[in-house]
Amino acid sequence: MKKKLFAAGITSLLAGLVSSAHAQDVATQDQVKDLEKVQVTDHEPLGYAASAQYHTAKIDLGPLGNQSILKTPISLTVVPESLIVNQQAKTVNDVLRNLPSVEIRDQQGLEVSRPQSRGFQGTIVQNTRLDGLNVIGTTAIPAENLSGIEVLNGFAGSLYGPETPAGVFNYTLKRPTSEPLFRFIESYDSNAIFTEQLDIGGLTGSNDQFGYRFNLVHGGGEGYVSGSDSNRTLLSGAFDYHLDSQTVLETNFSHYKTDVTGLPGSVVYDSGKSTILPKAVDPTKVGLGQPGAGTDLVSDTEVVKLKHDFGNGWTFEIGGLYENAVRNLYGITNTFVDNNGNYKTTKNFTAVPRFTIASNSAQLNGHFDAFGLTNDLAIGTNGFTNGQYSYLNSIAVPLGSANISHPVVFPTKPTPDSGGLYKSGSLTQQSIIVGDTLHFDDQWAVQGVLNASYISAKSYASNGVVKSADSRDAAISPTVSVLYQPSAQVTTYVTFSKSVEQGESAPAGTANANDYLAPYHDTQYEAGAKYAVSDDLLLTLDAFRMERPLADTNAVTNIFAVVGKQRNDGAEFFAQGNLSSEVSLLGGVTYIDARLRDTGVASTNDKLVVGVPHVKSDVSVDYHPDFAKGYALTGTAHFESERAATNTNNSFAPSYATFDIGARYSTRFLTHAATLRAQVINITDKNYYSSVADGNIVGSPGANTAYYGEPRTFLVSLEVDL
Numbered sequence: 001m002k003k004k005l006f007a008a009g010i011t012s013l014l015a016g017l018v019s020s021a022h023a024q025d026v027a028t029q030d031q032v033k034d035l036e037k038v039q040v041t042d043h044e045p046l047g048y049a050a051s052a053q054y055h056t057a058k059i060d061l062g063p064l065g066n067q068s069i070l071k072t073p074i075s076l077t078v079v080p081e082s083l084i085v086n087q088q089a090k091t092v093n094d095v096l097r098n099l100p101s102v103e104i105r106d107q108q109g110l111e112v113s114r115p116q117s118r119g120f121q122g123t124i125v126q127n128t129r130l131d132g133l134n135v136i137g138t139t140a141i142p143a144e145n146l147s148g149i150e151v152l153n154g155f156a157g158s159l160y161g162p163e164t165p166a167g168v169f170n171y172t173l174k175r176p177t178s179e180p181l182f183r184f185i186e187s188y189d190s191n192a193i194f195t196e197q198l199d200i201g202g203l204t205g206s207n208d209q210f211g212y213r214f215n216l217v218h219g220g221g222e223g224y225v226s227g228s229d230s231n232r233t234l235l236s237g238a239f240d241y242h243l244d245s246q247t248v249l250e251t252n253f254s255h256y257k258t259d260v261t262g263l264p265g266s267v268v269y270d271s272g273k274s275t276i277l278p279k280a281v282d283p284t285k286v287g288l289g290q291p292g293a294g295t296d297l298v299s300d301t302e303v304v305k306l307k308h309d310f311g312n313g314w315t316f317e318i319g320g321l322y323e324n325a326v327r328n329l330y331g332i333t334n335t336f337v338d339n340n341g342n343y344k345t346t347k348n349f350t351a352v353p354r355f356t357i358a359s360n361s362a363q364l365n366g367h368f369d370a371f372g373l374t375n376d377l378a379i380g381t382n383g384f385t386n387g388q389y390s391y392l393n394s395i396a397v398p399l400g401s402a403n404i405s406h407p408v409v410f411p412t413k414p415t416p417d418s419g420g421l422y423k424s425g426s427l428t429q430q431s432i433i434v435g436d437t438l439h440f441d442d443q444w445a446v447q448g449v450l451n452a453s454y455i456s457a458k459s460y461a462s463n464g465v466v467k468s469a470d471s472r473d474a475a476i477s478p479t480v481s482v483l484y485q486p487s488a489q490v491t492t493y494v495t496f497s498k499s500v501e502q503g504e505s506a507p508a509g510t511a512n513a514n515d516y517l518a519p520y521h522d523t524q525y526e527a528g529a530k531y532a533v534s535d536d537l538l539l540t541l542d543a544f545r546m547e548r549p550l551a552d553t554n555a556v557t558n559i560f561a562v563v564g565k566q567r568n569d570g571a572e573f574f575a576q577g578n579l580s581s582e583v584s585l586l587g588g589v590t591y592i593d594a595r596l597r598d599t600g601v602a603s604t605n606d607k608l609v610v611g612v613p614h615v616k617s618d619v620s621v622d623y624h625p626d627f628a629k630g631y632a633l634t635g636t637a638h639f640e641s642e643r644a645a646t647n648t649n650n651s652f653a654p655s656y657a658t659f660d661i662g663a664r665y666s667t668r669f670l671t672h673a674a675t676l677r678a679q680v681i682n683i684t685d686k687n688y689y690s691s692v693a694d695g696n697i698v699g700s701p702g703a704n705t706a707y708y709g710e711p712r713t714f715l716v717s718l719e720v721d722l
Contacts, residue, residue, distance in 0.1 A: 052584035052622035052632065053082040055536040055577035059150050060170065062132050062159050063380030063433040064449070065315060065365035070530050073447060073481035073493035075153040075542050077101070077574055081146070081174075083586060083620060086634060086664065088187060088679060088715045089143040090195070090219075090232070092171065097638065100590040100618045101153045101167075101572050103611065106266070106691035106707040108329045108349040109295035111140040111258065113691075117153040117167035118546060119568045119594040119612035121694075125357055125386050126163030126429075126502070129170045131252070131303055133321035134359035134384040137169070140258045140297045142234045144197055144217050147174045153572065154544060155524040157477035157499025158449040160382060161431035164501055165522050165546050165568075173252050173303070176211025176240050177201035187219075187717035193230050195219030211240035224711055225284055227291050228262025246311070250319075252303040261294035265332025265345070267706040269645075270695065275336045276651030278404055280687040283708035287407025289332050290399065293347050296328035314366035325355045330415065335703070341404040348395040348415060350508060352388045352424070359384035363433075376437040378449075383430030390514075392419030392462055422464070424514055425505065428456040443485050451477040455502055457516035468515040475500040475519060489532040497524040501548065506560035510553050517562060522548040537577030537585075545569050550596060564598035566609060582626055587619030587636075596647060608644040610694035610704060613655070615641040634662040634679070643692050646704055653706065656688035662715075675719045685712035 056078040061067045069076050079095050089095045096102050096115055105114040105121065114122035114137060122128070128137030135141075152159075152168040160168060181201040188194050201213040217234035236254040243249060264283045269275040281288070305319035329349040336343045363380030395418050402408040435449035453475045459467045481495040503517030528542030550564040574588035594609035617639045624632040638658045645651040662679030690709035 051082070052086065052578075052624060054080055054584040054586045054620075054622065055538065056080055056148070060132055060172070061152070062361065062382065063363045063365075064159065064378045064435055065317075065363065070489075070532050070538060071483070071485070071491050073483050073491075073495045073528070074156075075101070075526070075528060075540065075544075075572055075574075077151045077153065078576070079149045079151075079586070081148050084143050084146060084148070085719075086622065086632075086662075086677065087620075087636070087660075088677060088717050091143055092141045092146075092149065092169075095143055095146075095149055096151075096169075098586060098618050098620055098636070099151060100574070100588050100616050102151060103616070104691055105611065105693045106705070107138060107693070108266075108327075108351050109331045110260070110263065110707060111297065112138055112295060112327065112329065112351075114138055115166075115169050116164075117151060118165065118544065118570060118590075119592045119609055120164055120166040120546070120548065120566070122166035122169075123164050123502075124355065124388075125359075125384060125427075126160070127166045127168055129160075129168060130301065130321060130323075131173050131305070131319070132170060132382075133303065133319055133361055134357060134382075134386075135171070135301070135321060136299070136323055136325040136355045136357055136386075139299055139325040139327055139355070140256065140295075141171060141299075142217065142232070142256050142258075144199075145174060145215050145234060145236050145254060145256075146171050148172045154526060154546065155479070155497040155499050155522065157501070157522070158435075158451045158479035158497060159433065161429050161451055161453045162455055162475060162477070162500045162502045162519065165499070165524065165548055173238060174199075174201075174213055174215060175238055175250070176203065176213045178203060178208075178211075181213075182722040183719065184722060185717055185719045187715065189716075190712075190714035191222055191224040191228075193219055193221035193223065195232070209242040211238075211242075213238040223260065223263055224713060225262050225264070225289060226286055228260075228289065228294075230258075230260045232256075232258045246309040248307050250303075250305040250307065252301075254301050255299075256301075257296075257298045259294070259296040261292050261330075262289050263294060264288035264708045265290070265293070265334050267689075267708070268333050268335040268703050269706075270651070270704045275339055277645035277653055277689070277692070277704070277706055278336060278339075278341060280653075280689050280708060281404060282687055283711050285407050287402065287409050288334065288708070290345070290347060290410060290412075292412065293330055293332045295331055298326040298328075300324050310366075312366075314364070316362075316364050318362040319360065321357070321359045323355075323357050325357075327351070327353050327355070329353060336404075337401075342401065343404065344401050345399040345408075345410060347397045347399055347413070350391065350394045350396055352390055353418075354389040354421060356387040356389075357384055374439040376439075378433065378435040380433045381431060382433070383428070383454075386427045387423060388425040389421040390424035392422055393417060422462045423460055424462075425459045425516075426457070427502065427516075428454075429502070430454045445483040445485075447479075447481040447483065449479045453477065453500060455500070455519060457502060457505075459505065459514040459516060468512075470503070470516050470518060472500075472519055490529065492529045493527065495524075495526045495528075497526075498522070499524070503562075504551050504560075507553070509558075510560040511558040512560055515560075517551060517560070520549040520562075522546070534577070537575070537579065540574045540588075541572070543571040547597075550599065552599065552601075563600050564596060564605075566594065567597050568592055568594040568609075568612075570594075582624055584622040584624075585619070587617070589615065589617040591615055603648045607647055607649045610644050610647055611653075611692040613640040613643045615639070630666045632664050632666075634660075634664070636660040643689075645692055645706070647694060653689045653692045656686055656709075658682045658686050658688070658709070659684060673721045677715070677717045677719070679715040681713040681715065682710060683712060687711075 183199040361382035399410040501520040570592035594612040695704040
């Protein structure tokens with residue numbers, strides 16, 4: 001019935017388009033906002049099939065400003081809006097699966113995740129940013145509101161202050177369009193979920209000094225498990241006010257709520273019973289999750305920025321962000337008690353149910369000559385205050401026992417009284433950054449960036465008493481790079497970085513739960529080369545060695561403390577852009593040898609880090625032939641070699657490969673542009689684990705966690721510019 005309604009809706013919509021006598025011309029959607037010009041740049045409509053814009057020339061590097069990817073001495077990858085739209089992505093997890101150096105570490109649900117690069121665990125706030133400002137990373141973030149995702153692989157402490165080596169994930173928001181935009185998208189997947197989206201933008205006011213952009217999304221229906229339910233709502237508004245030709249005030253306000261229930265819960269093993277990761281099963285089985293059990297996530301976010309162009313290459317920017325993230329974590333945990341498939345099911349997580357963050361940034365960028373040498377100067381500051389709030393009482397509910405061969409839907413039990421929330425922790429960071437790139441000639445340059453940070457971390461008891469506190473002044477994080485450009489198309493570099501990282505918080509269940517450890521000191525060596533094959537195709541290759549302290553929970557004292565280090569050695573190859581006028585490409589391959597060192601325990605020393613494959617490859621191809629204008633074929637391949645499932649390496653998640661295929665057709669009705677897209681995710685219906693996360697090492701005591709990958713799923717959407 002729903003499919004018939006969907007088809008009827010499309011037919012009616014197309015008929016309305018044909019009869020419309022006062023429709024606007026197709027709006028041109030801007031993708032890139034050059035900070036040096038502070039103005040909108042136009043491109044062809046994303047809906048046109050011949051315009052798969054996968055190449056990205058520049059990236060926002062915080063205090064360094066807008067930088068050329070080719071000429072920057074660090075590993076950078078970008079997923080552009082064109083790919084997000086053509087893959088019909090709904091979440092940042094959907095988008096990040098395109099990057100070979102990136103893993104998604106699912107925590108208490110499929111959207112309660114920590115993205116990470118190069119095999120290091122990400123944090124709650126330090127590694128994730130929204131338009132360059134720190135944001136809560138362990139909650140849902142919608143893809144429909146984004147113009148792209150920028151990823152800095154590896155260290156970024158000198159640019160952004162104390163953070164783990166997991167890289168920086170910058171989610172860039174859509175901005176107002178220079179031409180009128182009124183776009184409607186209706187989408188449907190094979191699990192009976194309908195989603196409607198309105199994307200509206202343009203300029204108004206005298207001299208068009210006021211810009212606006214609205215994104216409205218609502219989706220709901222049954223998920224890929226019978227009886228499951230999905231409900232998502234996004235309300236977002238972006239507004240630009242041009243005070244003059246050199247100054248613009250940018251704002252963004254959004255409300256996002258996603259409630260997903262009935263999908264498979266987490267797989268927990270090795271929890272003091274020597275269990276190993278069981279074989280991945282069909283995730284559509286009823287009973288792997290429970291009706292009404294899942295995550296109910298709500299985020300309200302406000303962003304304000306002021307940008308000014310002084311001319312002659314000098315720019316200034318200042319901004320602030322506030323987010324309130326409520327995480328109602330009513331998900332399912334299936335804990336295996338033996339290696340015969342028997343498990344116990346628990347509903348509800350006792351993880352932090354609410355985070356707040358207020359973040360800030362300011363930067364001045366410019367160029368000047370001194371002693372006959374050109375300098376690219378950057379002076380800036382950024383930081384945040386992050387609050388976390390916990391339940392007074394545990395809300396976990398045991399539901400019963402079952403076997404993986406015959407999952408059971410258990411009777412519903414009420415959630416215990418949480419006792420309300422109390423402030424359980426706070427983390428404040430503020431950094432001063434100074435950077436300079438000194439150009440000796442057209443080929444040789446040296447870049448140095450120095451970060452001095454203030455760190456204050458506190459944990460609180462339920463009665464408000466401070467349990468632990470740690471403050472550090474002038475925590476130094478330097479980066480030094482040497483660049484050599486043998487030609488205008490090639491950049492080679494070597495980079496050395498040291499970074500301060502706020503010590504981890506002891507997990508629940510330990511004797512020092514919620515206490516922050518003293519700041520860590522991490523190191524990285526990287527060498528790489530970048531080759532611009534053409535104006536719109538970039539190839540990058542690099543190798544790296546990275547180390548950070550390693551924390552573990554002592555089996556005797558139950559105290560969480562540093563016991564050794566994690567060392568990751570690896571190499572990355574990435575290609576992004578157009579192979580020809582008919583073929584666009586984004587993807588590559590990453591090799592990582594991630595090992596635990598000096599753990600003090602023979603069974604874990606020199607073992608592979610949980611969840612990090614030796615080889616990961618993701619490649620997306622878009623074929624839009626010249627002989628068939630308006631038509632395109634797409635394909636994506638994902639591969640991961642086996643991953644260690646325990647820190648003793650007595651269990652592994654097998655290697656797997658999945659394939660996605662798709663097609664789209666774009667045409668015009670009168671002055672309207674329309675695009676029909678169809679895609680099949682995981683066409684072979686492979687059963688696999690999308691996420692394998694460690695427990696004993698760098699995590700909660702005694703429990704490794706895995707999540708099932710998405711089954712074969714059909715997606716179809718119709719996009720129309722009204």
